[in-house]
Structure formats: structure tokens, C-alpha cells
Amino acid sequence: MPGVPRYWYNLTADLPVPLPPLVDPLDEEESRIALLARILPSRVIDEEYTLSRTLRIPEEVRRAYERAGRPTPLLRAEGLERALGVSGRVRIYYKFEGALPTGSHKLNTAIPQVYYAKLDGAVEVVTETGAGQWGLAVSTAAAMLGVKATVFMTRSSHESKKPRRLAMKALGARVVPSPSTETRAGREALRENPGHPGSLGLAITEAVEYTLSGERRRYVPGSVMESVLTHQTVIGLEALEQLPEEPDYMVACVGGGSNFGGFTYPVIGMKLRGEGFEGTRFIAAESRAAPRLTRGDYRYDGLDTGLTLPLARMYTLGRSYVPPPVHAAGLRYHGAAPSLSLLRLLGYVEAVAYSQEEVLEAAAVFARAEGILPAPESAHAVKAVMDIASKAPAGSVIAFNLSGHGYLDIDAYEAIESRLVSGELKARG
Structure with a gap:
């Protein structure tokens, strides 16, 4: 039976045309690209922009993968x-x-991202979640690696996915229904629609805002980023x-x-x-x-x-x-x-x-x-x-x-x- 791979594969190296890069909004003064360095684990940024076909999986991460099954x-x-x-x-x-x-598969990226955040000196990781698979994965990785976790969970799922919400809390995470009153973005959404069911896009905005509002926090994305x-x-x-x-x-x-x-x-x-x-x-x-x-x-x-x-x-x-x-x-x-x-x-x-x-x-x-x-x-x-x-x-x-x-x-x-x-x-x- 094969073991855990020693390298990840980066598709960007083999694409037939260049991957369109992330860009800043034209009408915004603050660079969103520069903001990534303030919120993401530094190694995540390095991996986001590399053109290397293979990336070595840190041994600490491989051992955690093996522990997880x-x-x-x-x-x-x-x-x-x-x-x-x-x-x-x-x-x-x-x-x-x-x-x-x-x-679910979400633990495969939660472990390295939380590990990278800890290497950067973070004591808390922050993220969003929909049905709760990603939030549960981050909560689990945070418990495994000894850091705190805060999860902004879309309000409709916060109400309907009680087992995952309780599991996250049992693992030590703080779970916040989104939109929430903890951020400017959440308060504005609730002002416009008090019954807002939440969306992943809004939960991401809240998670990033919360990350920037404190010290030694890192935001960990659950999908979309390369x-x-x-x-x-x-x-x-x-x-x-x-x-x-x-x-x-x-x-x-x-x-x-x-x-x-x-x-x-x-x-x-x-x-x-x-x-x-x-x-x-x-x-x-x-x-x-x-x-x-x-x-x-x-x-x-x-x-x-x-x-x-x-x-x-x-x-x-x-x-x-x-x-x-x-x-x-x-x-x-x-x-x-x-x-x-x-x-x-x-x-x-x-x-x-x-x-x-x-x-x-x-x-x-x-x-x-x-x-x-x-x-x-x-x-x-x-x-x-x-x-x-x-x-x-x-x-x-x-x-x-x-x-x-x-x-x-x-x-x-x-x-x-x-x-x-x-x-x-x-x-x-």
C-alpha cells in the first residue's frame, strides 16, 4: 500500500497558458495584494506564487497526515x-x-496552513465556513498543533448544522454566526437585512476583518486559492x-x-x-x-x-x-x-x-x-x-x-x- 506522498503537485507549472494573476481593485487606494502579507501565513503566499511543479511536504505535516489517517x-x-x-x-x-x-478532505490543507501560521508566531487562526467541513478541519488542526481557532460560520448553516458547530466547540474553537455584530461588514449586512442567511463571501470578509483587528492572528483560506x-x-x-x-x-x-x-x-x-x-x-x-x-x-x-x-x-x-x-x-x-x-x-x-x-x-x-x-x-x-x-x-x-x-x-x-x-x-x- 502506498504511503503519504512526500511532495504536493502544483498544476500552475504545467498550464498551457499563464494563470491570470490576482490583482488589486482599480478604484481602491490600499493594495489588497500587499494585505495578503498581513493576514496569510507567509509560506502560503510563497506557495501561491511559485512556479515549481512539486513542493516538498514538511515532515511535521506528513506525520500529522499519517496521524489523521x-x-x-x-x-x-x-x-x-x-x-x-x-x-x-x-x-x-x-x-x-x-x-x-x-x-472530509478539508483537513489536507488545514494541517499545513495552521502549521505555517504557528511557524509565523500566530497564536490564533481565523477562517470562514459554510456547512462546517472546513471549520471543523481548522478546529481539528488547531487542536492538534496547539493554537486557538475562530470560525465565522454562515448563519443558515450555524442554525442547521448543529452537530458540526458543537464538534468545533468541543475541539476548543470559537464559532461565530455570520453575519455577526463583531465586524463592521457583519453589522452592515444585518442592518440591510436582519434575516440575512449568510454567504461564504461575507463570512470571508468578516474573518479577514477580524484577523486584522488583533495581534498574532492569521487567516487560513479553505478553497479557491492555488x-x-x-x-x-x-x-x-x-x-x-x-x-x-x-x-x-x-x-x-x-x-x-x-x-x-x-x-x-x-x-x-x-x-x-x-x-x-x-x-x-x-x-x-x-x-x-x-x-x-x-x-x-x-x-x-x-x-x-x-x-x-x-x-x-x-x-x-x-x-x-x-x-x-x-x-x-x-x-x-x-x-x-x-x-x-x-x-x-x-x-x-x-x-x-x-x-x-x-x-x-x-x-x-x-x-x-x-x-x-x-x-x-x-x-x-x-x-x-x-x-x-x-x-x-x-x-x-x-x-x-x-x-x-x-x-x-x-x-x-x-x-x-x-x-x-x-x-x-x-x-x-
């Missing part, structure tokens, strides 16, 4: 194949990141060692892009370098509640609602977009990572969007076939796999990233409770 398993979905009626015609594999103690996607490539690098055959399709859900990039980028890099996988297709599955890659515009936009961070060129619905409070809150971000957006623009990545009900139904089918309940976010990938399997040519191989389990999202399944009880759900594509 890496490498994660790659499994054959034989039960799902039978449920879909494709046994002997299509083979399906999944990388199970839900095996990590936080239940350094985050680079950390997540431990997923794909392990999968390359574990897969028994070359996949025709690689599938993952997309919020900001970290789990999709982590799973697919090492293979996309090989394809770009002409080292194999010429026929592999890469499918990004997103929520219809925030359909950036399928309906967004490719342009420069703010990474957060309040423009406290630089502008990134990406597929976006607009930084002020407030998506409906669906259960797959991790997919509610308004934009997608610049590298993923560029790959989508150039045609290397395809995208599909699904509604909440159909992905939860797909998740229930997967759970009854494989014995694992997917997170609502990961269920988008499951639905895409089911659709692909129903139409793929005989002999096709599908690999997907099951980026998290759904045992802390069980409230989501109330939406289809009657159909679960009646047994009405069917494995359909």
Missing part, C-alpha cells in the same frame, strides 16, 4: 455497479476522504498509486474547487505533459443553487463580498450573490478557483449542475449500495457518476472523489424522508 482508501464500488445494473460493463472506483477524522488546491493534491497523488487501471472519467463536486483539484490535478498535469491519460474526461459537478461553472461569467471578481481580498479571474456569479440556504452549503461559493476556471475555459474540464433533491436521492442509492452515506456536497459527484455510468460505453472506468461522509449532515435527508421510508428511491441515471 492518510493515505485514505480507494475502493471499488461493486455494490453501486450492481444497483445501477452496469456490473460487467462499467467499473467504478471512489477515493474515500470521509475516512479522515473530520469526515496553494489550497496544491495541498489537496495528496488525494490525487495517492489515487495514482492506488488505481488499478486508467480511468475514462474522473469526477468530483465543486465548491471553490479544492477537492476537485486535489483529486484530478495530478492526472490533468500528466495529460498536459503528454504522459498519459489522453482519453480521460474530467467532470465537475456543482449545485444549481450556485452554478458558477455552468452559468457564471469568466471575469475578474472579488474573492469576498467586501473586497478585502484581491480580485481573481474566475467563473463567478458575482461576489454579492447570496445563494439559497441549501444543505450542500459547501458548494454555495460565488466563484471557482482561477486554475479550475481556466481549465474549464480551455475545455479540459466539463461541468454539470444538479438540484438538491436529485443529489440526495443519488446519495441514498449510494448509501444502500455501498454502506456509506455521502455528504450532500459529495452527493453531486455521486449523481454525476450515476448519469455517466448509464450512458458510458462498455468497458468504461469511472473514478470519483467521495470527498466526505454525511453523518453530520443527516438533517439534509429529511427532505426525502418519505421516499426513503417508502423505498421509492431507485438507482436511475
Whole structure:
């Protein structure tokens, strides 16, 4: 069995065209690029701008990965194949990141970022979270490495995702519903809309503002930034060692892009370098509640609602977009990572969007076939796999990233409770 990789992979080195850089807003006096040095761990900034193809994983981080349960398993979905009626015609594999103690892939970047923050002398890390996977990962990494954590959690999720909120607090984190009264941005949002459900863009603005208001704090981003996607490539690098055959399709859900990039980028890099996988297709599955890659515009936009961070060129619905409070809150971000957006623009990545009900139904089918309940976010990938399997040519191989389990999202399944009880759900594509 392969061990934990010793290097992360940086896709930027292999892109066919240069990645559009982060830029400052034209009408703002203060440089947002310069601001990054005041809020981010210094090594995150170094990784954000490097053109090196591989980045050595610090041994302290590798040991923490091992303690957390890496490498994660790659499994054959034989039960799902039978449920879909494709046994002997299509083979399906999944990388199970839900095996990590936080239940999702997010720990892969939380550990190095908190480690880097501690090296910089920080005693507190600050972040935002939607459904809570990222907040729980940061809380766990902070507990492992001995620093404090403050998490601004979108208000709708703060109310509906009680298990994750309580888990973060049990680990010692302070969890603040966003919009909050602790920041200027939060107070303004509440003044305009007292019932504001929150958004990731606004929670980021609050987290950055709070970071700047105190000493020895560092902000740790959960997705979108290239350094985050680079950390997540431990997923794909392990999968390359574990897969028994070359996949025709690689599938993952997309919020900001970290789990999709982590799973697919090492293979996309090989394809770009002409080292194999010429026929592999890469499918990004997103929520219809925030359909950036399928309906967004490719342009420069703010990474957060309040423009406290630089502008990134990406597929976006607009930084002020407030998506409906669906259960797959991790997919509610308004934009997608610049590298993923560029790959989508150039045609290397395809995208599909699904509604909440159909992905939860797909998740229930997967759970009854494989014995694992997917997170609502990961269920988008499951639905895409089911659709692909129903139409793929005989002999096709599908690999997907099951980026998290759904045992802390069980409230989501109330939406289809009657159909679960009646047994009405069917494995359909």
C-alpha cells in the first residue's frame, strides 16, 4: 500500500497558458495584494506564487497526515455497479476522504496552513465556513498543533448544522454566526437585512476583518486559492498509486474547487505533459443553487463580498450573490478557483449542475449500495457518476472523489424522508 506522498503537485507549472494573476481593485487606494502579507501565513503566499511543479511536504505535516489517517482508501464500488445494473460493463472506483477524522478532505490543507501560521508566531487562526467541513478541519488542526481557532460560520448553516458547530466547540474553537455584530461588514449586512442567511463571501470578509483587528492572528483560506488546491493534491497523488487501471472519467463536486483539484490535478498535469491519460474526461459537478461553472461569467471578481481580498479571474456569479440556504452549503461559493476556471475555459474540464433533491436521492442509492452515506456536497459527484455510468460505453472506468461522509449532515435527508421510508428511491441515471 502506498504511503503519504512526500511532495504536493502544483498544476500552475504545467498550464498551457499563464494563470491570470490576482490583482488589486482599480478604484481602491490600499493594495489588497500587499494585505495578503498581513493576514496569510507567509509560506502560503510563497506557495501561491511559485512556479515549481512539486513542493516538498514538511515532515511535521506528513506525520500529522499519517496521524489523521492518510493515505485514505480507494475502493471499488461493486455494490453501486450492481444497483445501477452496469456490473460487467462499467467499473467504478471512489477515493474515500470521509475516512479522515473530520469526515472530509478539508483537513489536507488545514494541517499545513495552521502549521505555517504557528511557524509565523500566530497564536490564533481565523477562517470562514459554510456547512462546517472546513471549520471543523481548522478546529481539528488547531487542536492538534496547539493554537486557538475562530470560525465565522454562515448563519443558515450555524442554525442547521448543529452537530458540526458543537464538534468545533468541543475541539476548543470559537464559532461565530455570520453575519455577526463583531465586524463592521457583519453589522452592515444585518442592518440591510436582519434575516440575512449568510454567504461564504461575507463570512470571508468578516474573518479577514477580524484577523486584522488583533495581534498574532492569521487567516487560513479553505478553497479557491492555488496553494489550497496544491495541498489537496495528496488525494490525487495517492489515487495514482492506488488505481488499478486508467480511468475514462474522473469526477468530483465543486465548491471553490479544492477537492476537485486535489483529486484530478495530478492526472490533468500528466495529460498536459503528454504522459498519459489522453482519453480521460474530467467532470465537475456543482449545485444549481450556485452554478458558477455552468452559468457564471469568466471575469475578474472579488474573492469576498467586501473586497478585502484581491480580485481573481474566475467563473463567478458575482461576489454579492447570496445563494439559497441549501444543505450542500459547501458548494454555495460565488466563484471557482482561477486554475479550475481556466481549465474549464480551455475545455479540459466539463461541468454539470444538479438540484438538491436529485443529489440526495443519488446519495441514498449510494448509501444502500455501498454502506456509506455521502455528504450532500459529495452527493453531486455521486449523481454525476450515476448519469455517466448509464450512458458510458462498455468497458468504461469511472473514478470519483467521495470527498466526505454525511453523518453530520443527516438533517439534509429529511427532505426525502418519505421516499426513503417508502423505498421509492431507485438507482436511475
